[in-house]
Amino acid sequence: MKRLVLTVIAAGAALTSLSAAAQFQKPEDAIKYRQSALTVMANHLGRVGAMAQGKAPFDAKAAADNAAIVVTMSKLPWVAFAEGTDKGMPTRAKPEIWKEGAKFKDLQTKMMAEAEKFDAAAKTGSLDNIKAAIGDLGKACKACHDDFRAEKYSAN
Amino acid sequence: MKRLVLTVIAAGAALTSLSAAAQFQKPEDAIKYRQSALTVMANHLGRVGAMAQGKAPFDAKAAADNAAIVVTMSKLPWVAFAEGTDKGMPTRAKPEIWKEGAKFKDLQTKMMAEAEKFDAAAKTGSLDNIKAAIGDLGKACKACHDDFRAEKYSAN
Numbered sequence: 158m159k160r161l162v163l164t165v166i167a168a169g170a171a172l173t174s175l176s177a178a179a180q181f182q183k184p185e186d187a188i189k190y191r192q193s194a195l196t197v198m199a200n201h202l203g204r205v206g207a208m209a210q211g212k213a214p215f216d217a218k219a220a221a222d223n224a225a226i227v228v229t230m231s232k233l234p235w236v237a238f239a240e241g242t243d244k245g246m247p248t249r250a251k252p253e254i255w256k257e258g259a260k261f262k263d264l265q266t267k268m269m270a271e272a273e274k275f276d277a278a279a280k281t282g283s284l285d286n287i288k289a290a291i292g293d294l295g296k297a298c299k300a301c302h303d304d305f306r307a308e309k310y311s312a313n
Numbered sequence: 314m315k316r317l318v319l320t321v322i323a324a325g326a327a328l329t330s331l332s333a334a335a336q337f338q339k340p341e342d343a344i345k346y347r348q349s350a351l352t353v354m355a356n357h358l359g360r361v362g363a364m365a366q367g368k369a370p371f372d373a374k375a376a377a378d379n380a381a382i383v384v385t386m387s388k389l390p391w392v393a394f395a396e397g398t399d400k401g402m403p404t405r406a407k408p409e410i411w412k413e414g415a416k417f418k419d420l421q422t423k424m425m426a427e428a429e430k431f432d433a434a435a436k437t438g439s440l441d442n443i444k445a446a447i448g449d450l451g452k453a454c455k456a457c458h459d460d461f462r463a464e465k466y467s468a469n
């Protein structure tokens with residue numbers, strides 16, 4: 158059974174992590190993973206953002222479903238900003254991430270807290286609640302981007 | 314308030330979708346989103362795969378947490394395989410996706426069902442249950458990759 162699993166996994170699922178100690182085998186894997194988690198998060202936040210801006214009809218169920226994905230994704234990227242993952246593929250992560258770790262962590266924590274509040278707001282089904290919470294979450298995203306995300310991708 | 318939300322969102326969160334009708338503004342957005350969702354899924358599946366293979370210590374709580382992310386992610390990519398998203402940035406999506414839609418959809422449905430079973434297995438806390446379920450899920454991943462995923466990325 159173990160051999161079957163091994164074969165199937167290796168053949169099929171393009172798995173990037175094969176041990177707990179080396180969750181990401183290469184810096185590139187970590188960069189790709191954290192960019193992916195943030196891309197999915199931004200997309201689902203955007204779906205609710207469109208409702209908050211009146212650019213899409215308000216759908217309370219869809220807003221709550223999207224917010225649940227946002228809060229799940231908000232927790233994922235941070236483990237992938239490990240030491241040594243400042244390059245390996247194009248990234249907008251600034252070197253300051255690894256120089257000002259405490260500040261970076263503080264901004265992560267604040268964003269995750271705002272994501273939880275946003276999720277709670279979406280669950281109330283009130284568009285006004287959602288508008289307030291998404292504004293605060295957007296500010297928490299921006300606070301980290303301002304200090305730790307470069308305008309352009311690095312060359313590698 | 315609406316203006317504040319608009320400004321904050323535009324400035325901070327790099328949102329890719331601004332209306333329900335145009336969930337993805339450009340084919341590139343759809344391709345990036347679906348690749349991101351599948352990358353996150355593969356990573357978390359891989360973390361449990363490492364336990365199933367004995368390459369990482371079995372941690373029932375971590376396995377269940379990762380499986381919950383896998384099942385969430387399993388549902389996301391498909392909306393982003395819309396008509397016209399066969400190119401726009403490098404992709405491994407084969408043209409057959411848009412020629413054999415019913416078959417592609419059937420394989421999505423099977424994979425999502427196996428992901429649900431995998432999640433249920435992980436919740437039991439039994440490594441044997443997880444090994445069986447992850448093998449079936451890996452086969453469902455592979456079945457779709459065999460027919461619909463190219464070996465190499467397209468040039469654009």
